[in-house]
Amino acid sequence: MQIGDCWFDAHEHLLVDASGCRWILSVDEFQVLSVLAKNQGKVVSRFELIQLLSSYDKDSLRCDDQLDDVIKRIRTILGKKPYSLLDTVRGEGFILYPSQASMRYKLLSSPTSQINSLQFLFIILVSLMTLYGINMHISHPTVIAPNYRQQIMMHNGSSSEIKFYTGQHYEANMKLFVKQMIGQMEACAVSPWQSIAANVSTDRKLISFILRNNRENGLKFQTVKLMSDNFIADTSQPDWLILSGICS
Amino acid sequence: MNNTILALGRFKPWQLLLIFVSGVGILVFGYTASFSHKSLNLNCLAQLYQPPFGDATSSSLHHSLSLTVEVQDKKVNLNYRYGSNDKELASINYSGVVKNFDIGSMTYQFGLAQANVQMDLLQIELPEPIRDDVQRSREALMALGTMSFNMQIVDINRLDDYTLIKFTPSGNLWACSSR
Numbered sequence: 001m002q003i004g005d006c007w008f009d010a011h012e013h014l015l016v017d018a019s020g021c022r023w024i025l026s027v028d029e030f031q032v033l034s035v036l037a038k039n040q041g042k043v044v045s046r047f048e049l050i051q052l053l054s055s056y057d058k059d060s061l062r063c064d065d066q067l068d069d070v071i072k073r074i075r076t077i078l079g080k081k082p083y084s085l086l087d088t089v090r091g092e093g094f095i096l097y098p099s100q101a102s103m104r105y106k107l108l109s110s111p112t113s114q115i116n117s118l119q120f121l122f123i124i125l126v127s128l129m130t131l132y133g134i135n136m137h138i139s140h141p142t143v144i145a146p147n148y149r150q151q152i153m154m155h156n157g158s159s160s161e162i163k164f165y166t167g168q169h170y171e172a173n174m175k176l177f178v179k180q181m182i183g184q185m186e187a188c189a190v191s192p193w194q195s196i197a198a199n200v201s202t203d204r205k206l207i208s209f210i211l212r213n214n215r216e217n218g219l220k221f222q223t224v225k226l227m228s229d230n231f232i233a234d235t236s237q238p239d240w241l242i243l244s245g246i247c248s
Numbered sequence: 249m250n251n252t253i254l255a256l257g258r259f260k261p262w263q264l265l266l267i268f269v270s271g272v273g274i275l276v277f278g279y280t281a282s283f284s285h286k287s288l289n290l291n292c293l294a295q296l297y298q299p300p301f302g303d304a305t306s307s308s309l310h311h312s313l314s315l316t317v318e319v320q321d322k323k324v325n326l327n328y329r330y331g332s333n334d335k336e337l338a339s340i341n342y343s344g345v346v347k348n349f350d351i352g353s354m355t356y357q358f359g360l361a362q363a364n365v366q367m368d369l370l371q372i373e374l375p376e377p378i379r380d381d382v383q384r385s386r387e388a389l390m391a392l393g394t395m396s397f398n399m400q401i402v403d404i405n406r407l408d409d410y411t412l413i414k415f416t417p418s419g420n421l422w423a424c425s426s427r
Contacts, residue, residue: 090260119262126266130273165421199414199421205376208294208421210412219408223294223423225313226301227375240301 001037004085004099006078008037015077023077028053028070036086036096045093146197148178152185160191165199174200177231184238188247196246205229209246288319288356290411292424296330298375311375315422317399317413322346324358330375338367340382344394354401360385361394381418 001008005018013030015023025033031052036044050056050063053070071094075082087095146163153159162185166174181198185191193211200207209224224244228234241247259267296311311332318325326342344360363385388395402421403412409425 123262123266123269126269126273130269130276133273134276197412197421199419202417202419203380205380206420210421210423212410212423219405219410221410221423223292223421224297225294226297228299228301229376234299234301237301240297243301244295244297 004078017077017079032070033074040096040098043089043093043095150182154190156190160193162196184241190248192248289426290317290424292422340365356399359394359396363389
């Protein structure tokens with residue numbers, strides 16, 4: 001009888017593999033394989049197979065392990081992909097196929113069991129729904145990059161990072177204001193703030209400064225807002241930095 | 249450990265896969281659903297300066313602008329208070345609904361339908377940006393009946409109770425605490 005690439009010789013108690021090698025089966029292996037071969041394509045229960053083992057009457061407690069050893073050896077002889085020929089049906093028993101399962105079943109096979117098309121489609125459907133849900137709720141994070149960033153060394157050796165968020169239109173006036181402020185900051189004796197984020201409102205009439213300082217007892221922060229129609233002229237003198245607490 | 253492996257062994261692989269996929273799905277939906285309805289309370293305070301900036305004795309020295317953001321379920325309340333020398337001179341209270349919350353960009357979309365302005369008429373005139381804001385909101389509410397803008401959470405540090413928010417289209421930035 002052909003089983004996959006092997007030939008099962010029931011008279012001689014032999015299993016001849018694809019390379020022509022002849023494997024002599026033990027009594028237990030022969031009994032188990034004979035019953036599985038007679039019931040090809042059907043599930044044979046573990047209990048039925050255990051009853052075939054020679055040690056069943058002597059030590060029934062160890063028969064479970066013994067059956068597993070027998071199945072393992074048969075699979076070894078069956079060669080490549082033995083699970084597609086002799087498969088375990090979890091909780092029920094074993095099944096022997098006359099030939100290797102079709103490609104469709106191979107794709108759905110796992111080392112211990114198979115899933116049918118309906119189950120496969122159900123998993124795909126649930127996966128697609130999950131991905132759709134994730135996509136609906138999570139969009140790409142928005143990164144706000146400053147238009148201008150500079151690290152400024154103070155006279156006392158400390159440093160402050162200044163970041164300008166001037167918006168999309170980094171026009172000449174704003175460039176001038178940023179340049180002017182950086183120059184004034186560099187002349188500043190001490191700045192109590194490690195990080196200064198500056199943001200200009202859309203109408204160019206309000207500049208917000210977010211001053212931050214990480215200290216041992218936590219983060220300290222402050223918001224300062226300057227109102228002006230002409231920032232360049234109004235901040236031409238560096239006194240405003242001291243007034244607003246940006247410099248000390 | 250062995251017990252766990254044995255317990256897992258009782259399930260078929262496709263069942264384990266299904267449980268995993270469903271679990272991830274429930275977690276994602278649960279997280280987003282809980283976040284979008286989460287209440288938000290922010291208190292933001294800014295020192296406000298008017299020109300001349302170099303004159304430390306000018307009356308602009310102690311001007312302040314504060315903002316309270318309250319989001320509860322789908323309702324939003326924004327309260328701006330303008331004050332000088334610890335005295336409140338004007339307040340604008342906007343109320344409306346949260347139209348949408350985009351978790352990817354952490355942006356709330358507000359639709360404000362009501363604005364209440366309170367002013368101390370005996371006080372000096374309000375600063376121009378605040379007056380402009382009042383005027384703009386008044387015009388929008390009268391013309392359209394609603395006013396839409398976004399509030400983005402740019403940075404959040406719960407440990408230090410620090411939240412940086414940005415309003416669009418005005419482009420105003422605020423550093424806030426939740427206490």
